Amino acid sequence: MSDARTFSSPLDTQSVRADFPILSRVLANDFPLVYLDSANSSQKPRQVVAALEEHYLQHNANVARAMHQLGAEATAAYEGGRDKVAAFIGATNRDEIVFTKNASEALNLAAHTLGASLKPGDEVVISEMEHHSNIVPWQLACERTGATLRWFGVTGEGRLDLSNIEELINERTKIVSLTWVSNALGTINPITSIAEKAHAVGAVMVVDASQAVPQFPVDVSTLGADLLAFTGHKTVGPTGIGVLWGRYDLLASLPPFLGGGEMIEVVRMTGSTYAPPPARFEAGTPPIAQSVGLGAALDYLAGIGMDKIAAHEQAITAYALEGLQTVPGLKILGPTDTVDRGGAISFELDGVHPHDVSTVLDTRGIAVRAGHHCARPVHERFGMQSSTRASFYLYTTPEEIDALVDGLGFVRSFFKVD
Amino acid sequence: MQLDSLYQEIILDHYRSPHHAGLADPYDVEVHHVNPSCGDEVTLRVELDGDVVTGVTHQSVGCSISQAATSVMSDLVIGKQVIEGMATYEKFLELMQGRGNVEPDEEVLEDGVAFAGVAQFPARVKCALLGWSAWRDATAQALAKKEGATNV
Numbered sequence: 091m092s093d094a095r096t097f098s099s100p101l102d103t104q105s106v107r108a109d110f111p112i113l114s115r116v117l118a119n120d121f122p123l124v125y126l127d128s129a130n131s132s133q134k135p136r137q138v139v140a141a142l143e144e145h146y147l148q149h150n151a152n153v154a155r156a157m158h159q160l161g162a163e164a165t166a167a168y169e170g171g172r173d174k175v176a177a178f179i180g181a182t183n184r185d186e187i188v189f190t191k192n193a194s195e196a197l198n199l200a201a202h203t204l205g206a207s208l209k210p211g212d213e214v215v216i217s218e219m220e221h222h223s224n225i226v227p228w229q230l231a232c233e234r235t236g237a238t239l240r241w242f243g244v245t246g247e248g249r250l251d252l253s254n255i256e257e258l259i260n261e262r263t264k265i266v267s268l269t270w271v272s273n274a275l276g277t278i279n280p281i282t283s284i285a286e287k288a289h290a291v292g293a294v295m296v297v298d299a300s301q302a303v304p305q306f307p308v309d310v311s312t313l314g315a316d317l318l319a320f321t322g323h324k325t326v327g328p329t330g331i332g333v334l335w336g337r338y339d340l341l342a343s344l345p346p347f348l349g350g351g352e353m354i355e356v357v358r359m360t361g362s363t364y365a366p367p368p369a370r371f372e373a374g375t376p377p378i379a380q381s382v383g384l385g386a387a388l389d390y391l392a393g394i395g396m397d398k399i400a401a402h403e404q405a406i407t408a409y410a411l412e413g414l415q416t417v418p419g420l421k422i423l424g425p426t427d428t429v430d431r432g433g434a435i436s437f438e439l440d441g442v443h444p445h446d447v448s449t450v451l452d453t454r455g456i457a458v459r460a461g462h463h464c465a466r467p468v469h470e471r472f473g474m475q476s477s478t479r480a481s482f483y484l485y486t487t488p489e490e491i492d493a494l495v496d497g498l499g500f501v502r503s504f505f506k507v508d
Numbered sequence: 509m510q511l512d513s514l515y516q517e518i519i520l521d522h523y524r525s526p527h528h529a530g531l532a533d534p535y536d537v538e539v540h541h542v543n544p545s546c547g548d549e550v551t552l553r554v555e556l557d558g559d560v561v562t563g564v565t566h567q568s569v570g571c572s573i574s575q576a577a578t579s580v581m582s583d584l585v586i587g588k589q590v591i592e593g594m595a596t597y598e599k600f601l602e603l604m605q606g607r608g609n610v611e612p613d614e615e616v617l618e619d620g621v622a623f624a625g626v627a628q629f630p631a632r633v634k635c636a637l638l639g640w641s642a643w644r645d646a647t648a649q650a651l652a653k654k655e656g657a658t659n660v
Binding site for chain 1: 510511514515520545546547548549569570571572573574629631632635
């Protein structure tokens with residue numbers, strides 16, 4: 091068993107957990123669920139599900155185009171979600187919030203619209219620690235336009251290698267697109283100072299905030315980003331909705347992404363004109379109930395306080411880093427202290443493949459992720475094919491970390507790697 | 509969800525010392541298959557003599573189930589006619605998709621019967637099939653190549 095170690099958090103985790111019925115489930119062989127996969131998808135509190143239910147059962151209709159009373163209610167509910175998102179991330183203008191189906195679509199939207207003006211000789215800069223969603227759309231944009239894709243490397247400690255930043259971000263750079271918090275390494279990147287470099291050469295700064303928005307307070311008015319993407323389902327919200335925030339003047343200068351209903355001004359057979367943002371980027375029936383659910387999710391997080399959630403995340407990550415490092419043969423991928431580090435810890439266990447680690451933990455009710463976590467290049471950087479990842483959120487308890495550490499001891503004995 | 513039914517000793521033995529591991533020459537076709545959701549990768553070479561599988565060698569990175577299944581698969585198909593190997597695959601596939609309700613035929617599947625427990629772990633079935641999919645692909649290509657050469 092793990093030794094009792096000190097743990098202190100400003101959150102009352104037990105009362106938080108009462109809002110998440112799934113966390114009380116008991117799985118096969120009477121093991122209680124230990125959910126350590128929140129960086130993959132977070133669980134949902136009753137409040138979010140209640141908001142979805144209320145919307146579908148009482149206010150459901152299409153938005154904008156429906157001229158009846160329910161249509162007006164649904165439109166108000168959908169647009170109310172936009173107001174809540176804007177307030178949550180510090181956007182001064184609600185029209186800067188574009189709803190997409192997920193963060194991947196938000197980044198693809200950015201790559202298609204911003205990328206449309208790229209030319210041969212132009213450069214796009216990303217990093218080796220990106221999620222595939224922030225690699226592949228830019229590879230495709232560069233293939234379409236003849237622009238060149240370049241990237242920051244990653245240091246042995248799992249930090250962005252900024253040693254060649256002066257050369258990497260230069261007068262040819264048109265777009266810099268980086269993750270704020272690495273989903274595999276947990277590293278928090280210095281977005282504001284990199285954005286300054288990008289702006290100094292006239293480049294646009296795109297930020298993948300999928301792992302940031304759930305974990306700590308975000309203020310786009312001071313961050314330095316020009317575009318920022320995140321997803322609803324990692325912020326205790328529903329699946330099926332993502333967000334692209336953009337500076338209004340930038341959004342207004344971009345061409346449409348998908349064509350269809352509601353994104354137009356006037357359609358003639360000879361050509362069309364397009365609506366201003368955000369409608370320009372929201373073709374077709376949008377994720378209406380999901381906007382309502384996301385609004386309820388952000389209300390829930392704001393009600394607890396993102397500063398407290400961030401402090402809890404730090405405390406539980408510190409506790410986990412300490413506990414994991416007591417497991418013989420375990421190597422952490424990424425920073426081993428909590429400085430500029432988020433709440434996802436990937437590791438390898440000597441002699442046992444990550445799939446086998448996760449299967450054995452799963453039989454003890456412990457849910458982790460195994461594989462390359464949609465970040466194959468950073469695994470390759472560390473000479474690894476895959477890893478096991480444990481990730482934490484506002485409902486994670488130190489007892490669950492203890493269960494993980496004990497479970498890893500069992501994995502080692504089961505595979506006889508002692 | 510019983511661990512011992514998944515990780516039978518036979519599987520762990522094949523994992524620790526896989527048969528026919530290490531790519532060998534000569535060969536007719538080499539393929540590289542990946543499991544994109546988890547990152548398991550296998551490179552596999554096939555050599556045919558007429559319609560008989562004379563050689564299968566492989567090099568892979570992956571979990572115990574995928575490595576052991578590739579090892580067992582190699583044992584099962586080497587020396588057999590292609591059509592027999594494909595029939596064995598069908599039996600193995602049936603076992604994998606049987607959710608634990610299929611009684612494996614040891615005459616046909618030999619060490620492959622040890623994978624019966626995998627069928628109860630749906631997330632791991634694809635691990636057990638990776639090597640087989642590589643072998644089927646490589647063999648189909650090798651046959652097509654020989655046919656093409658005969659027709660010239």
